[in-house]
Amino acid sequence: GAGVSQSPSNKVTEKGKDVELRCDPISGHTALYWYRQSLGQGLEFLIYFQGNSAPDKSGLPSDRFSAERTGGSVSTLTIQRTQQEDSAVYLCASSLEGAGGLHNEQFFGPGTRLTVL
Amino acid sequence: AQKITQTQPGMFVQEKEAVTLDCTYDTSDPSYGLFWYKQPSSGEMIFLIYQGSYDQQNATEGRYSLNFQKARKSANLVISASQLGDSAMYFCAMREVNTDKLIFGTGTRLQVFP
Numbered sequence: 411g412a413g414v415s416q417s418p419s420n421k422v423t424e425k426g427k428d429v430e431l432r433c434d435p436i437s438g439h440t441a442l443y444w445y446r447q448s449l450g451q452g453l454e455f456l457i458y459f460q461g462n463s464a465p466d467k468s469g470l471p472s473d474r475f476s477a478e479r480t481g482g483s484v485s486t487l488t489i490q491r492t493q494q495e496d497s498a499v500y501l502c503a504s505s506l507e508g509a510g511g512l513h514n515e516q517f518f519g520p521g522t523r524l525t526v527l
Numbered sequence: 528a529q530k531i532t533q534t535q536p537g538m539f540v541q542e543k544e545a546v547t548l549d550c551t552y553d554t555s556d557p558s559y560g561l562f563w564y565k566q567p568s569s570g571e572m573i574f575l576i577y578q579g580s581y582d583q584q585n586a587t588e589g590r591y592s593l594n595f596q597k598a599r600k601s602a603n604l605v606i607s608a609s610q611l612g613d614s615a616m617y618f619c620a621m622r623e624v625n626t627d628k629l630i631f632g633t634g635t636r637l638q639v640f641p
Contacts, residue, residue, distance in 0.1 A: 443628065452531075452618055452631035453572075466627055499570065513560055513579060516629060518572035 412436070414519035416502050422525045423492055431487045431522045435504030442485050443503040443516060444477060453501060459485060460507075492526045499523050530554060531619050533632035540609045540639055547594070548604040548635045550619030558624035561602040563593065566616040566634070575617075578602055609639045 415434045423429050435442050444456040455469040459479045470476070474492075479485040489496055503516040532551045540546035552561065563575040578586045578593045586593040594603040606613055616636050620629040 441627065445629075445631075452633045453620075453629070455628035455630070458627040460627075469628065501572065503572070513577055515562075515574050515577065517574070518564075521570050523570075 414502055414504050414517055416500075416519040416522050418522060419520065420523045420525075422527065424527050425494060426491055428488065428490045429492055429524065431489075431500050431524070433485045433487070433502030433504075433519060435483065435485070435502070436517055437483075438506070439504035439517070440482065440507055441505045441514070441516075442479060443505075444485070444487050445501045445503065447499045447501060447521070449498070456487070456500075489524075492524075494526050497524055497526045530630045531621055531632035533619055533635050535635045536633075537636045537638070540606075540637065542611060542639055542641050543608055545605060545607045546609055546637065548606070548617050548619075548637065550602045550604065550632060552600050552602060552619075552621050554600075554621065554623055556623045560622045561593070561595070562620040562622070562629065563591070563602075563604045564618045564620060565613075566618060568615070572618075576604070606637075611639050611641065613637060614639045 417432045442459040445453040447453050457477050458466040461482045462479050474490045477487045499521040501521045502519045505514040505516045530553050559580045561578045565573045565575055576586050576588045576591045576593050578595045585595050590607045592605045616634045618634045619632045622629050
């Protein structure tokens, strides 16, 4: 039983470049979440998927950020024209279902540490 | 408005002692869930314990218990018999009904010393 996996584990990029971060949720989990954790901070919600649709994109900080999910499984978070303030750990989580189940535990991946030079 | 407040940036506790990590929250929704996660230096987020707003009893999971005081809007985590492996960041989080995201506090770094 594999957990949530993310790749790459580390990504160093130059300012202005685009990056793609990948998340593989736990098999059978319909809900998928992206969070961002800046150094010394708590987690900041970015976007939520239920299946392939994203009913809540309220946390995306700018239009440079986008995400998609295909086949109700793998998700990709894309950051275009990266800026230094985008440097953070990007965490993905999945759960069996989304809204309506308060107790639905979110299982987190190990994160991708993004450094923008 | 900040919805989850963790006022202790750092805490120290001696091995085998109990420690309480504070968490207060703010919501106008009568239905919500409260979570505690542990984040060791490896970076993974580990779920510890859950408390629902309508739960009559305080949640317990092994050495973890949640001191839920609804009127005061507090959900403190109590770790009994601390172990060296408990050294980590601890985050309190809240989920309101019909929303999907977790709102996290800024965390408390716990250090357990021998």
